[in-house]
Amino acid sequence: MKDTLVSGEPKATIPSARGSRPADGAAEAARRRKKLITLTRPWLLLAPSLVVLAGLLLWPLIQVGKLSLEDYKVKFGGGESTFTGLDHYQDLLSSDLLWKTVLPNTVFFAFACVGLTVALGTAVALLLNRLGPTWKLICSVSILAAWAMPAVTGTYVWIWLFQPQDGMVSQLADSLGLIDAETTNWFTERLPFYVIATINVVHHGFPFVAITVLAGLLTIPKELYEAGEIDGANAWQRFWKITVPTIKPVFLVVTILSTIWDFKVFTQVFLMPGGSGDNPDVYNLGVYSYIEAFAKNDYGAGAAAAVLLTLLLLVITIVYIRTLFRQGEEDL
Known part of the structure; x- marks a missing residue:
């Protein structure tokens, strides 16, 4: 009774630490x-989706990487491979053709296509935004x-337009005295070749940018635009101060996606x-990898070039994802 009553009032029972441990353990579990x-x-x-993607994407990448380390010969009924280590990569990275032709063509062509595609697509989007619903x-x-x-x-259309002698562009340039259609071939020199290729890629890619x-x-x-007009901002200022921010x-998404697509144009x-x-x-x-593998039957060298292109695209993708995350954190 002394333990339960103090001055005639019941004493609160305090649970023991030993009794509380099982309940705490169950809650923690x-x-x-x-x-x-x-x-x-x-x-x-x-x-399930990851398994399918691994079978369709990861496994072929592994096989290409494995092939780049081998000297593979196609034979009747199968093939024969000899492990060569990093020899193909050493040959590739020491090639003057890679550093003086292939990589410059790939990089400058991609960035020219991206810049023109985004610029043209944005201009078309601004025009569409000012039109009525029907137009x-x-x-x-x-x-x-x-x-x-x-x-x-699309490629064959542009080839037909720039066809030597009887192409529409060749005939037009000849009539203006700019070239001699009988002796000019747009496709034999590096610069005009890639000018035509750039026009082709931009023509095919700008609708995606415009609609997006x-x-x-x-x-x-x-x-926002009405406030800008009241403050005296012209159209160019409203574009850079309101639209772009x-x-x-x-803009970030279409730029990065266009970069990825244009780097692997084939x-x-x-x-x-x-x-x-x-x-x-x-x-x-892309073309260099194909030529080495299938035209010259040097599958290891072609695979090494493909791995190099994949690594470049992987770096671009990582930059793309990090930039998106950083942009999302800034918006928050």
């Missing part, structure tokens, strides 16, 4: 299970026709006269 489920459930849901629909469908056209078809940027423009409140993530270069191996001065990395 439940928290751990919940955390484990939270961490593993997304991966379990993604597992906006008509123009959008018209430019999307260029994007829907297969790269092979247009979607971003439609999210900008009109009040507001839809900066959109069809538009390979199908043009001389691009399939007759003229080494117009090789880019």
Whole structure:
């Protein structure tokens, strides 16, 4: 009674530390299970897709990397490979053709295409944004026709336009006294070849940029432009002070995606006269890899060039993802 009553009032019972341990342990175990489920459930849901992607993408990459370390000979009923280590990479990185022709062609061509594609696409998006609903629909469908056209078809159209002697552009330039259509071949020299290839790639790629940027423009409140006009900003100032900062993530996405696509252009270069191996001065990395592997039957050297191109694209992709994350943190 002394233990339970103090001055005639019941005494509160204090649970012992020994009795509370099992309850605390059960709660901690439940928290751990919940955390484990939270961490593993997304991966379990993604597992089927990841397995398919690994089979379609990762396994071929592994095989290309393995092939770049071998000297592979195709024989009837299979093939024979001899391990050569990094010999193909050593030969590739010590090649004057790579440093003086292939890489400059790849890099400068890609950046020229990206800059012109984004600039033209943005200009078209600004124009579409000022049109009425009917004309906006008509123009959008018209430019999307260029994007829907297969790269092979588009390339042959541009080849036909610049065909020596009887091409429309050749005939027009000849009538203006700029060239002699009988002796001028646009495809034999490096600069005019890549000018035509750049026009081809930009023509095929700008609709994607235009439609994507247009979607971003439609999210900008009109009040921002009205306020800019009241403050005396002209059209150029409104573009740089309002449009660009507001839809900066959109410009970032189309720029990086265009860079990735244009670094690995193959069809538009390979199908043009001389691009399939007759003229080494117009090789880019994609074409160089194909020529080494399938035209010269040096599969190890072609695989090494493909790995180099993949690493370049991987670096660009990492920069793209980090820039997007950084942009997201700044927006927050």
